[in-house]
Amino acid sequence: MAPMMGGGPAAAFLAMATPAVGFVAPANRPALRVFQTASPAISEESRTSSGAPATSALSAVATGIALSTVALSVASARRRRGAIRTTRKAQPVSVEEKRFPVLSKRAPVGTFPKLPPSVHPGVVTGQSLIDLLEHAKKEGFAIPAVNCISSSSINACLEAARKMDAPIIIQFSSGGSQFYAGKSLDNTKFHVAIAGAVSGAYHVRALAEQYGVPVILHTDHCAKNTLGWMDGMLEADERYYEIHGEPLFSSHMLDFSEEPLNENIELCVHYMQRMSAIKCGLEMELGITGGEEDGVNNEDVRPEDLYSKPQEIYEVYAALNKVPGANFTVAAAFGNVHGVYSPGNVKLDPEILANAQKFIKDKIGSQEDKPVKFVFHGGSGSDLNDIRKAIDYGVIKMNIDTDTQWAYWQGIKGFEAKNHDFLQSQIGNPEGKEKPNKKYYDPRACLRAAEVSVAKRLEQAFEDLKCVGVLGLGPPEKPENVLGPRRGGLPA
Numbered sequence: 075m076a077p078m079m080g081g082g083p084a085a086a087f088l089a090m091a092t093p094a095v096g097f098v099a100p101a102n103r104p105a106l107r108v109f110q111t112a113s114p115a116i117s118e119e120s121r122t123s124s125g126a127p128a129t130s131a132l133s134a135v136a137t138g139i140a141l142s143t144v145a146l147s148v149a150s151a152r153r154r155r156g157a158i159r160t161t162r163k164a165q166p167v168s169v170e171e172k173r174f175p176v177l178s179k180r181a182p183v184g185t186f187p188k189l190p191p192s193v194h195p196g197v198v199t200g201q202s203l204i205d206l207l208e209h210a211k212k213e214g215f216a217i218p219a220v221n222c223i224s225s226s227s228i229n230a231c232l233e234a235a236r237k238m239d240a241p242i243i244i245q246f247s248s249g250g251s252q253f254y255a256g257k258s259l260d261n262t263k264f265h266v267a268i269a270g271a272v273s274g275a276y277h278v279r280a281l282a283e284q285y286g287v288p289v290i291l292h293t294d295h296c297a298k299n300t301l302g303w304m305d306g307m308l309e310a311d312e313r314y315y316e317i318h319g320e321p322l323f324s325s326h327m328l329d330f331s332e333e334p335l336n337e338n339i340e341l342c343v344h345y346m347q348r349m350s351a352i353k354c355g356l357e358m359e360l361g362i363t364g365g366e367e368d369g370v371n372n373e374d375v376r377p378e379d380l381y382s383k384p385q386e387i388y389e390v391y392a393a394l395n396k397v398p399g400a401n402f403t404v405a406a407a408f409g410n411v412h413g414v415y416s417p418g419n420v421k422l423d424p425e426i427l428a429n430a431q432k433f434i435k436d437k438i439g440s441q442e443d444k445p446v447k448f449v450f451h452g453g454s455g456s457d458l459n460d461i462r463k464a465i466d467y468g469v470i471k472m473n474i475d476t477d478t479q480w481a482y483w484q485g486i487k488g489f490e491a492k493n494h495d496f497l498q499s500q501i502g503n504p505e506g507k508e509k510p511n512k513k514y515y516d517p518r519a520c521l522r523a524a525e526v527s528v529a530k531r532l533e534q535a536f537e538d539l540k541c542v543g544v545l546g547l548g549p550p551e552k553p554e555n556v557l558g559p560r561r562g563g564l565p566a
Contacts, residue, residue: 179318182283187546189288193241196283197291199320200353204401206241206288207447210470215540216450216461218532219243221294221475223250225277227482230525232285234532236550240541243471244278245292245327246271248303268306275310275322287545291322292357294473295329298341304328308348315352325355327405335360335386339393342402350399357449357471360390361407381426382406384433391434391446403447403471406430408464410452422460427467444468461538474535478528485527489520 182194190205198206210217222228222244235242246254248267255270275291282289296304304326311321328345330338342358349356361382387406394402408426431444438445450456450464450472461472496503496514503509513519536542 184286186288188544189241189546193288195286195288197279197324198241198288199324199355200401202288203290203324203355206290207403207470210541211444211447211468213544214465215544216465216469216472217241217243217290217541218535218539219245219290219292219449219471219473220478220532221245221247221250221473222274223253225274226521226525227478227528228274228277229281230482230528231532232281232287232289233525234529234536235287235289236285237529238533238536238541239543239545239547239549240536241288241290241544243290243292244274245294245473246274247294248296248300251293251303264300264303264306267300267303268310271303271307272310272322279322286547286550290324292324293326295327295359297329298333304345308345308354311349311352311354321349321352321354323354325349325357325401325403327357327359329359329405331359331361331407335389339390342390343393343397346394346397346400346402350397350401353399353401355401355403356394357403357405358390358394359405359407359451360386380407380409380411381423382408382430384426384430387430387446388434388437392438403449405449405451407451410450422456422464424460424463424467427464427469431468447471449473458538462540465540472535472539474532477531477535481528481531482524485524486520488527489523493519 182196184195185191186193190202190209192202192205193209194202206217217240220227220231220243222231223246228244231242231244248264251267251270251274252259252261253270254274255266259266261267271293278289278291293304293307307323307326311323314320314322326345326349328342330341333341338358338360342356346356361380387404390404394400406427408424409422427448431446434440434445435443444467446468448464448467448469450461450469452473464472490497493514496511499511500515501508501510503511
């Protein structure tokens, strides 16, 4: 038997059987043909050997085992494919199928019961993005867009979206992008802001499918004086498109609202042409959003500049619509203000959006009542009635920043208040002078409290925007294999 194992039929069998260890569905039939054509070779070898009956018997057994292995693998693969097809009707993607898109060219998998079939878990771009936004406009809900500055704030958004069974928009400002990369770095020519935005985008792409929700990956206000940041991100989009057939980001926002209208439109058309070539969406701003955000201060603008006119919105729509493959949204001003103010200080007029929709519908002879997809800036602290009216008039995205910033801080503040006596020294607390406090001052403890607080605030945002249960997945399952305190878990 020993010589036979070294180089005879058994060795041939092992050589053929080895691929079955990594057997996958797409290779079933070719692998079966390999086994079928190889088996006569075994019989021929047995006939030309010493002629011992054991050799012939071993050859027959080996061939039988090999074919049985293939049959079992084929049957198992069929069962898996059937289970996957069944699973996709009820949930976005199974644990086994979750991928790491930044490391793979594999197409996205999974769909949602209540969304268009093109919309999948993970970052949506191109037609999937168009279908998702059109679906939101048709069904009468808007998607919360949250400014993120760290992996922690991103994770809080993803967690909230899955809990509320909804899509979410994660976006980065130029200042937030720079912070993501590190404030100690030189940001000459916006190199650091570009790197930070790209880094954040890769983080979202690596984790969005793990949470099982569709994510629109977006960047916020880019004015004329920060176009270097935009150009760098678009270069990253184009490189990503060459490899994956889609841009790195879903869309970008250009804010030329402080420029003359004709220049605003001209610049937006120029960038829309570049973006549409890689299936990237554009958000443009028309009219000025008051208040202050991310170092841009519009607190002293003329009141009339806070309200867009239907003719202006039409001119933007008409110009951008001429670009082949254009996908765009309009952040029209209707009294919006960044920041949070006492009730009554912000006077929103959503009727501006309704009037613009009617004006444009009549101008272009559209059968659609709401031809424009609008964006609501300065959503923090807005009156719920105004929010709901804006959604009825075609708003499909509302920005939230100030309220989530406060929620993040509130989580840390509450954690410190609750555990104050355990956070005054490394050793020594009410439980004993020699008791260590490491599990309380571990940064993961307070940061997790901040994430929970943000997710809680976002639950209110999803409800305000009527964006709850729109995926059709139901509540998330309880996570398994969550590490305990001795393996990196948290005390709170």
